[in-house]
Amino acid sequence: MVYTRAAWRRATLAAIALMLGAAAIAPAKIDLVTLPGRDETELTIYNSQDLTLVRETRTLSFAKGKNEIQFSWANTLIDPTSLQIDFPSAKGLVVLDAVYPSNTSQLVVWNIEADEPTSAQAEITYFASGLSWSADYVVKANAAETEFSLQQFTTVRNNSGEDFNDAVTRVVVGEVNLVELIAELARRGINVGQEEASRMVLTDSVMEADRMDMRKSRAMNAPAPSIAGFSGMRMEAKEIVKKAVSEYFLFAVEGKEDIASGWGKELPNPTVTAIPFDLSYELDPRRYGDQVLKFYKLQNTEKHKLGKEPLPDGGYYVYSDDGRGGMRFEGNTSSKYVPVGEDIELNLGSDGLVLFEEKIQGDARGNFDFDSSGNVIGWDVTRTVTLEIKNSREREIPFKLTHYIDGDWEFAKVSDTGYERVDQTSVRWNLKVPASGTLKIEYDAVIHQGTRSKGIAPAPPAPMPRPRR
Amino acid sequence: MKKTLLVMTVALAMGAVANAPARTKLVTLPDRSSLVTSLENPNATLLYEEREIPLRQGANSIDFAWNGVNIDQNSVLLELLTNPGDGDTATKVISTAFPPNENALTWEVFSPEARTERIRVSYVLYGVSKSTSYEIHVNQKETAGDFRQYLHLSNASGENLDDTVIRVPPMDDLSRSVDSGEHRRFVAARNKELPIQKLYVARPGYGSFLGEDGEAVDLVYEIANKTESALGKYKLPGGKIRLFGDDGLESSIFLGEDMVSDTPPGEKAEITLGSVKNVVLKRRLVKDEQENIRRNTGNSVVLFDQVRQLRYEVENFKDEPVTLKVHETLSGDWEVREITSDGVTTEKKSLGELVILVELPAATKGKPADKKIVDVTFRVKNRFPGEQ
Numbered sequence: 093m094v095y096t097r098a099a100w101r102r103a104t105l106a107a108i109a110l111m112l113g114a115a116a117i118a119p120a121k122i123d124l125v126t127l128p129g130r131d132e133t134e135l136t137i138y139n140s141q142d143l144t145l146v147r148e149t150r151t152l153s154f155a156k157g158k159n160e161i162q163f164s165w166a167n168t169l170i171d172p173t174s175l176q177i178d179f180p181s182a183k184g185l186v187v188l189d190a191v192y193p194s195n196t197s198q199l200v201v202w203n204i205e206a207d208e209p210t211s212a213q214a215e216i217t218y219f220a221s222g223l224s225w226s227a228d229y230v231v232k233a234n235a236a237e238t239e240f241s242l243q244q245f246t247t248v249r250n251n252s253g254e255d256f257n258d259a260v261t262r263v264v265v266g267e268v269n270l271v272e273l274i275a276e277l278a279r280r281g282i283n284v285g286q287e288e289a290s291r292m293v294l295t296d297s298v299m300e301a302d303r304m305d306m307r308k309s310r311a312m313n314a315p316a317p318s319i320a321g322f323s324g325m326r327m328e329a330k331e332i333v334k335k336a337v338s339e340y341f342l343f344a345v346e347g348k349e350d351i352a353s354g355w356g357k358e359l360p361n362p363t364v365t366a367i368p369f370d371l372s373y374e375l376d377p378r379r380y381g382d383q384v385l386k387f388y389k390l391q392n393t394e395k396h397k398l399g400k401e402p403l404p405d406g407g408y409y410v411y412s413d414d415g416r417g418g419m420r421f422e423g424n425t426s427s428k429y430v431p432v433g434e435d436i437e438l439n440l441g442s443d444g445l446v447l448f449e450e451k452i453q454g455d456a457r458g459n460f461d462f463d464s465s466g467n468v469i470g471w472d473v474t475r476t477v478t479l480e481i482k483n484s485r486e487r488e489i490p491f492k493l494t495h496y497i498d499g500d501w502e503f504a505k506v507s508d509t510g511y512e513r514v515d516q517t518s519v520r521w522n523l524k525v526p527a528s529g530t531l532k533i534e535y536d537a538v539i540h541q542g543t544r545s546k547g548i549a550p551a552p553p554a555p556m557p558r559p560r561r
Numbered sequence: 562m563k564k565t566l567l568v569m570t571v572a573l574a575m576g577a578v579a580n581a582p583a584r585t586k587l588v589t590l591p592d593r594s595s596l597v598t599s600l601e602n603p604n605a606t607l608l609y610e611e612r613e614i615p616l617r618q619g620a621n622s623i624d625f626a627w628n629g630v631n632i633d634q635n636s637v638l639l640e641l642l643t644n645p646g647d648g649d650t651a652t653k654v655i656s657t658a659f660p661p662n663e664n665a666l667t668w669e670v671f672s673p674e675a676r677t678e679r680i681r682v683s684y685v686l687y688g689v690s691k692s693t694s695y696e697i698h699v700n701q702k703e704t705a706g707d708f709r710q711y712l713h714l715s716n717a718s719g720e721n722l723d724d725t726v727i728r729v730p731p732m733d734d735l736s737r738s739v740d741s742g743e744h745r746r747f748v749a750a751r752n753k754e755l756p757i758q759k760l761y762v763a764r765p766g767y768g769s770f771l772g773e774d775g776e777a778v779d780l781v782y783e784i785a786n787k788t789e790s791a792l793g794k795y796k797l798p799g800g801k802i803r804l805f806g807d808d809g810l811e812s813s814i815f816l817g818e819d820m821v822s823d824t825p826p827g828e829k830a831e832i833t834l835g836s837v838k839n840v841v842l843k844r845r846l847v848k849d850e851q852e853n854i855r856r857n858t859g860n861s862v863v864l865f866d867q868v869r870q871l872r873y874e875v876e877n878f879k880d881e882p883v884t885l886k887v888h889e890t891l892s893g894d895w896e897v898r899e900i901t902s903d904g905v906t907t908e909k910k911s912l913g914e915l916v917i918l919v920e921l922p923a924a925t926k927g928k929p930a931d932k933k934i935v936d937v938t939f940r941v942k943n944r945f946p947g948e949q
Contacts, residue, residue: 447823
């Protein structure tokens, strides 16, 4: 098959050409090439960056002496500085160098020395842009809102411009640091100067570490056997193997996937049922604003039938049994990455059924301090406050109230409901509000001002001008 | 104008090509057996429908597509109801594929045998909104009224909601069709004898005394969301309320309208219908003094008590006794020191508000209305200079 550069396919990604005994690249040369197909493709997709580590395995034949392997791509974003070729199981093959021709930005030629004619599996790795993954969760609570089922979905989206067929797919949870964006490197192409060279070294070292990890974990990527009698169709939702790697967490999808360019694919994890959780209504104005919010709370622990691995950050769609044989949409929310043992808080927003009202009933001044000139320099304010929680639900609800009182203060009197002084400015109540009822908290807080305060004294009030005589 | 489409696609070859760009479909349209429109969430509408679908042994593809409808793609969910679970005999969703540049998705479903499966497809649909309004037809004595709570449903989603169960707890389910572009109103609750308290209410501005010009007095009906009013089971959502009155001529007149806010169980709602002319309030500041003055060594005042006397001159020109409710706005550490008239009660609502209730006798026909003068003296303790 004869390829000229002008004839390279434009709509697909990588063509790999083995040029037997080829001469140095000349602008107008015509290459005699063969196009070995991919034996295996592995995608390792990160979610913190637009970054996918692609590993292709192809079987190549070599003549004794110098061989050129040409790798080119079009309409897809590959960081050319990341391209590597390796022969992990072959002997007598040495990669002499990689050449990035000056007049094209989507081509690399590896010069490879072979001791003798041989055929070997080549492992080609590179960073690509345009693939992404996300975690999504579906939560279904029972009518009593005491337990829920949780199903996690892993969704891979391919906007790389390249179709990936029969690809082993792995996704990585964790923050990976990149000096430059892969898409930017891909667009820029190779322009080797001092700075670029140093970047290439850095990128190579990062990728080498990934490749080592990749080899270590290869065993768990073995394709799933197909089910006899169903022409290879799976009987089960795919198992997603989860494994910690350094500070990252790797989710490897069982078997192989076809992910065409432009498509997304969502793969379900097994559903975990009857997970106990705590329903909570909460008001914390400085954290959430003035609305009462509804939460489902639990921990990523075995007690909650979880705790085997971290939960990647993602979106949660939360439903509950509406008690009429149907379902209620509680809301959609997002959650940060949850390590094992960490709390999970699903903020469902306001359902409008629980209202809060704060009323200041009194603001009495007293205990004045005066300076030697008779000016007021300190005093206490006894603030009388009523806090009312109005529950319109036909069930008792737990309510966590975080309330703020600024300044140097202490309670002189407070309703006998039990409270926790969280810090200087906040106090918290964990309450039970009766069904279709109101719970009232009353307190008197003594707030010290001026010289009576242990904190920074506010400016004392200015005296009234001297009366006319 | 149905804009969502659930398509049962039987793959033409084993090893279904759910995500091949050029999809070939053998399409059957399973009948929808139920559609529920759940409006319980205040911010989003959940639709779910159930259908019986025939599955063949092995892989099946089910397409779900929409056009011109604002569906949250991430919310679209397929549940298998007949054979759920993870066991060998269960029907399972293997994957979901999202094609490029289409409002569509394809579920790959595995069935261990050829059989019929009941499925539920749910999704969050935007563009369907609900609101509440109220209407009360007040009796001639203005003591009770025929109360109706309405649910309004506006469907701007682009999807016709055909024969849907509309679910807005605590209301009973409604079975209706609501076409796209349609607005429908339903009676959500009714109480033919809702007790009403008629009040006259003044809310004078803080620190302003209009004197001879008089303060605005509004007609207010008060209703209670309580069990004694045959309500009180759930929150009355905020909304517009219109009142009509029996005119004694076998007809009615429009009395006015107001917006009421959310009224939880046990609470009261005030419906303000505008100014009245038959109850007059003139309010004056007749004394503003300082007591317990403390001065510094330079003889400047540094602390004092403020004593204010407000005079309320009230006249009732109606031939029935009325109650005037004055919402007085105050500041500082105040207390009521003295009230000079009988038939007056006060209630401290908060540090900033005192309610003064003044009972007024009916006017005597042919005679000038009696003027009731109420002096209320307040003391505000420990004022600093410059505070009013």
